Amino acid sequence: MSLSSTLRSSGDLLADRRYEYARAAFDEKDFEAAADLARQVLEIAPRFAAAHALLGRASAALGEQEGAIEALRQALSLEPEDSLGVRLDLARLGALPLEEAITDGYVRALFDEYAPKFDTHLTKSLAYRGPELIADALKRVCAALGRxxxxxxxxDLGCGTGLMARALEGVCGSIEGVDLSPRMLEMARRAGLYAALHEAELVAFLQTRAKAEAGLVVAADVFVYMGALEVAFREAHRVLKSSGLFAFTVQAYKGEGFILGSDARYAHSEAYLRGLAEAAGFTVTLCEEVSSREDRGEPVPGLLLVLERV
Known part of the structure; x- marks a missing residue:
């Protein structure tokens, strides 16, 4: 899933039309034409961030790294919230640390655009089943613990449209969700399963919550948009009651730590997650290899963990 480069008007009809031609050329992998057309757009509308971003991406595809970085940085300076996602491109080019590649602004724009087709696309096209996997894992863990x-x-961290609440229906007294995308939250609200919904970044949200207030914290395919997870683990531990559970899925990485993949998502290693769990004060009650979605018909390797608060 990625932003579709939806046109944001430059304020000039000719520039907007030429930008559409540039986008079409880029989509057809005619990167030279895309770069040339993007430059023409910028002659008319030099402060059009989307055209700078397109020029940077076309330049990168042509192997012109220095020019690509310059254009992408110009786009970022004009749109610092980075709803265009150019920080991802800069990170891939080695011009930004991996952990700085994905911003709240990018995630918000991504899911606001995705919201109307989210459930259908995930469950039908991508065979997404993260919430069901977590719900089943919790059932098995509770049985094993005799509780x-x-x-x-x-x-529910990164609650989206409410798929996790549906998977947990009947096993929780009340559930609150948090998400960056207001359009996702609108759809979650319609489900009628949440006691409250909050528009916020998940770590900032957790930091506002009372100590030991929750029996369960869940994060279904949310950490794929976060690199370092130390603070998230620490805050999840703080808000959980004694013996509370923290259940989540991630994309799996066979190396050390975490990596930003070509799919614009982070993948985390099992050793990294186990280390964070121990440092935060959790016991790992379940850790297994899963695939919560497909990409081009192939299962995406992932991990599912359930941690217990010590």
């Missing part, structure tokens, strides 16, 4: 499959209060 009932009930949670008085649940926090």
């Amino acid at each position: 009932p499959l009930t949670f008085a209060h649940v926090l």
Whole structure:
């Protein structure tokens, strides 16, 4: 899933039309034409961030790294919230640290655009089943621990349209969700399953919550948009009651730490996650290889963990 480069008007009809031609050329992999057309756009509308971004991407595809970085940085200076996602391109070119590649602005724009087709695309096209996998894992963990499959209060991080709440329906007394995308939250609200919904970044949200208030914290395919997870783990531990559970899925990385993949998502290693769990004060009650979605018909390697608060 990626931003579709939706046209944001430059304020000039001729520039906008030429930008559309540039986008079409880029989509057809005619990168020389795309770069030339983008430069023509910028002669008319020099402060059009989307054209700078397109020029940077076309230049990168042509192997012109220095020019690509310059154009992408210009786009970022004009649109610092980075809803265009140029920080991802800069990170791939080695011009930004990997952990700085994805911003809240990019994720918000991505999911605001994606919201109307989110459920259908995920479950039909990508065979997404993250919430179901987490719900099943929680059932197995609770059975193994000899405890009932009930949670008085649940926090759903990156709740999206509410798929996780549906998967947990009947096992939680109340559930609150948090997401960056207002359009996703609108759709979650319609489901009628949440006691409250919050528009916020998930770490900032957790930091506002009371200590030991939740019995369960869940994050289904959310950490793919975050690199370093130390603070998220620490705050999840803080908001959980004693013996509370923290369940989440990630994309799997066989190396050390985490990496930004070609699919514009982070992948995390099992050793990294286990190290964070131990440092934060969790016990790993379940860690298994799963695939929560497909990419071009192939399962995407992932991990599912359930941690217990010590």
